[in-house]
Amino acid sequence: MSTNRANSELQALEQYRVALQNVESQPIIATTMADFGYATDEINVGRQLLTECRQAFDTNTKESDEEATAYAAFSKIADAISATYKNHRKKAKVAFRKDALILKRLLLDEAEPKAYLKWVEAMRTLYKNLQSDHELQSKVALLKLTPAEVTAALAAITEMETAREAYLREKGESQDATKTKNATFAKIDEWMSDFYAVARIAMDDKPQLLESIGLFVRS
Numbered sequence: 691m692s693t694n695r696a697n698s699e700l701q702a703l704e705q706y707r708v709a710l711q712n713v714e715s716q717p718i719i720a721t722t723m724a725d726f727g728y729a730t731d732e733i734n735v736g737r738q739l740l741t742e743c744r745q746a747f748d749t750n751t752k753e754s755d756e757e758a759t760a761y762a763a764f765s766k767i768a769d770a771i772s773a774t775y776k777n778h779r780k781k782a783k784v785a786f787r788k789d790a791l792i793l794k795r796l797l798l799d800e801a802e803p804k805a806y807l808k809w810v811e812a813m814r815t816l817y818k819n820l821q822s823d824h825e826l827q828s829k830v831a832l833l834k835l836t837p838a839e840v841t842a843a844l845a846a847i848t849e850m851e852t853a854r855e856a857y858l859r860e861k862g863e864s865q866d867a868t869k870t871k872n873a874t875f876a877k878i879d880e881w882m883s884d885f886y887a888v889a890r891i892a893m894d895d896k897p898q899l900l901e902s903i904g905l906f907v908r909s
Contacts, residue, residue: 709903726892746871753867760857781833
């Protein structure tokens with residue numbers, strides 16, 4: 691959720707809260723609006739819509755924060771394994787620079803993939819082959835790429851995939867919460883729009899009171 695949008699929604703929630711509070715606490719407004727169909731029962735409808743909207747807003751904020759946290763965790767791990775892979779890839783390309791078949795087998799004969807899934811597959815291909823083939827191990831060992839580093843890299847890939855799963859889960863929950871929040875805002879916005887339209891008519895002869903329910907009046 692963008693900061694500007696969140697602030698705008700907070701302002702709307704506060705405006706609606708004050709309006710629904712003052713429409714009953716200010717006797718003249720209460721009496722006038724009751725005569726136009728906005729007695730206590732109808733005001734309570736608005737209060738319920740506002741309560742649901744506030745709850746949905748808070749849930750959406752929470753889910754957005756959790757999504758951001760999960761993405762940060764995923765990115766941190768991904769950045770680390772990316773740096774490691776670039777270093778190991780460079781060493782392997784030097785070690786096997788005279789063997790085109792090995793370079794192809796290790797997916798080193800082409801540029802490092804940009805797309806996530808192909809990138810992970812390229813990393814796993816390199817490390818799985820280095821882990822299972824002792825001859826390959828001996829070649830890269832000359833460039834200080836050890837079996838322990840290969841094992842650690844594979845573990846880091848698994849950790850990254852787990853972090854990405856968590857991020858995608860949180861992203862889905864955040865999107866669902868946003869959808870729910872937008873739906874509740876649409877309901878309260880519609881109700882308040884009708885409320886304000888009636889208020890302008892009901893207090894046509896008392897325009898200064900409109901500011902008590904959040905409507906700006908030119909002086």
